[in-house]
Amino acid sequence: INYNPSEPPFVRYYVPFIGSMIEFGVHPIKFIRKYQKKHGNFFTFLMFGRRMTVCVDIDGNDFVFNVKHSNVTAEDAYNSLTKPVFGEGVVYDVPNSMLMEQKRMIKSGLSIESFRAYIPIIIDEVNQYVDKHWTKDQDTIDLLQSISEMIIMTASHTLLGPEIRSKLYEGIADLYHTLDSCFTPIHFLFEWLPLPSYYASEKAHAELDSIFAKVIADRRKEPGEKHIDMLDALMASKYKNGEPPSDKHIGNMLIALLMAGQHTSAATTTWALLNLAENPAIVNEARTEIGSMLGRELKGGSSVPEISYENVKDFKTLDNVIRETLRIRSPLVQLMRKVVKPVAVPNTSYVIPAGYYIIASPIISSTDEKYYKNAEAWVPSRWNNSDADEQADKSTTDYGFGAMSTSARSPNLPFGAGRHRCIGEQFAYLQIKTILYTLLTRFDFELDPKRGMPERNYQSMVVLPEGPVLCQYNRRTIKNQ
Numbered sequence: 171i172n173y174n175p176s177e178p179p180f181v182r183y184y185v186p187f188i189g190s191m192i193e194f195g196v197h198p199i200k201f202i203r204k205y206q207k208k209h210g211n212f213f214t215f216l217m218f219g220r221r222m223t224v225c226v227d228i229d230g231n232d233f234v235f236n237v238k239h240s241n242v243t244a245e246d247a248y249n250s251l252t253k254p255v256f257g258e259g260v261v262y263d264v265p266n267s268m269l270m271e272q273k274r275m276i277k278s279g280l281s282i283e284s285f286r287a288y289i290p291i292i293i294d295e296v297n298q299y300v301d302k303h304w305t306k307d308q309d310t311i312d313l314l315q316s317i318s319e320m321i322i323m324t325a326s327h328t329l330l331g332p333e334i335r336s337k338l339y340e341g342i343a344d345l346y347h348t349l350d351s352c353f354t355p356i357h358f359l360f361e362w363l364p365l366p367s368y369y370a371s372e373k374a375h376a377e378l379d380s381i382f383a384k385v386i387a388d389r390r391k392e393p394g395e396k397h398i399d400m401l402d403a404l405m406a407s408k409y410k411n412g413e414p415p416s417d418k419h420i421g422n423m424l425i426a427l428l429m430a431g432q433h434t435s436a437a438t439t440t441w442a443l444l445n446l447a448e449n450p451a452i453v454n455e456a457r458t459e460i461g462s463m464l465g466r467e468l469k470g471g472s473s474v475p476e477i478s479y480e481n482v483k484d485f486k487t488l489d490n491v492i493r494e495t496l497r498i499r500s501p502l503v504q505l506m507r508k509v510v511k512p513v514a515v516p517n518t519s520y521v522i523p524a525g526y527y528i529i530a531s532p533i534i535s536s537t538d539e540k541y542y543k544n545a546e547a548w549v550p551s552r553w554n555n556s557d558a559d560e561q562a563d564k565s566t567t568d569y570g571f572g573a574m575s576t577s578a579r580s581p582n583l584p585f586g587a588g589r590h591r592c593i594g595e596q597f598a599y600l601q602i603k604t605i606l607y608t609l610l611t612r613f614d615f616e617l618d619p620k621r622g623m624p625e626r627n628y629q630s631m632v633v634l635p636e637g638p639v640l641c642q643y644n645r646r647t648i649k650n651q
């Protein structure tokens with residue numbers, strides 16, 4: 171099928187047009203591993219008329235993340251999918267140089283000062299949630315659903331501010347949900363179909379615009395009142411040309427941030443807790459470590475000791491738990507770009523033609539035995555020793571959270587690399603660690619004996635644990651200690 175020897179090998183298919191769509195869609199990771207073995211780190215498959223070139227291992231990651239923007243772009247790959255969700259004028263609906271400016275503005279809202287302010291807010295939101303919904307001493311719940319609600323509450327409150335958070339129950343959560351329902355593979359494959367969800371999303375955007383506009387106008391009326399959140403940071407920011415972003419663009423950036431962090435952080439927190447439920451010794455280790463740091467035991471009951479930004483940063487066991495969870499359960503398993511001008515793959519004889527999509531899948535290298543012993547096993551302690559993996563990404567961040575990558579030549583890149591690298595990593599670590607800290611202080615968890623550890627569900631753009639994610643919580647009462 172591969173007529174041009176200068177292109178990467180083509181995966182054989184039997185149904186014209188559809189190509190390998192079904193095999194890829196059912197289990198993309200199995201699919202990629204199978205053809206990586208057969209064809210090497212670069213190969214192309216047909217999916218619904220599109221030619222998709224998979225680029226894996228360290229060379230593949232490096233190629234996709236660092237390829238020249240004049241040849242390959244993210245906006246051509248993602249805009250039809252993300253515009254109905256994020257709205258106009260932001261992220262992939264603008265030239266790349268403007269996205270870079272918007273990312274700079276967003277970074278200004280992710281300061282240490284703001285992180286300090288977010289910790290008590292997150293603890294309070296989680297406490298409110300469990301006090302309202304987990305009222306028994308022991309019960310079986312849908313963990314993904316509970317965690318998703320905690321993520322939306324904590325992210326809305328911290329990033330968007332108390333005004334928007336207080337309106338979550340007055341319909342804003344439904345508006346988010348309407349936007350979110352456009353974020354599916356169908357909307358990528360059938361971008362030309364007039365799907366009803368597009369009309370619903372336009373309406374939802376119009377309503378959100380007017381809610382944000384009112385909150386922004388109210389804040390402008392009280393310029394002396396400083397809020398430490400992303401909304402204030404964006405309202406104070408300017409493009410290079412001196413122009414401030416319009417209210418609509420501020421609102422859409424906030425929506426984009428919320429959407430970028432929602433399923434990714436909810437999936438990561440849920441997988442982390444499911445794995446902790448299977449490993450009580452690691453829960454004890456985390457509690458002992460935190461207890462000795464705070465100078466008091468984490469005894470259970472409903473009171474959650476106050477913690478500082480420095481404490482959260484130093485929760486080493488929870489840090490390892492999150493890092494290891496992301497290594498084997500990265501929620502984003504296919505990152506795409508579109509080739510707009512033919513591009514040569516370095517150190518190969520391949521040229522990928524214009525019109526092709528290229529796909530990076532860092533989870534392939536982060537679960538490769540070549541780099542990690544017992545690679546499919548969840549072993550947080552492998553991150554204890556920074557020499558555990560010489561190739562792994564070890565550079566630290568300004569904030570001290572997560573494995574901020576400066577190089578794309580790492581096997582473990584759950585936050586991507588290069589110009590499109592995630593800027594929410596430190597926020598995600600802070601949010602997830604604080605949620606885990608609050609929950610583990612108050613509860614023990616056990617997997618549901620019938621359901622066990624869920625499989626991955628690849629039907630959505632962000633890979634989630636297959637629902638219902640049943641899990642039992644047991645309240646830790648002080649008298650049990």
Ligand code: HEM
Nearest residue numbers: 427430431434435438505584585586590591592593594598
């Ligand atoms: C980009 C992962 C949380 C905002 C990315 C990318 C990855 C990623 C892999 C690169 C996409 C690509 O190259 O195509 C994750 C994971 C998260 C997480 C695993 C949680 C565990 C967040 C949060 C926010 C956020 C909480 C916002 C506060 C962004 C933004 C981009 C991005 C703005 C840049 C998009 C671009 O430049 O094209 N994320 N993310 N992410 N993420 Fe995250």
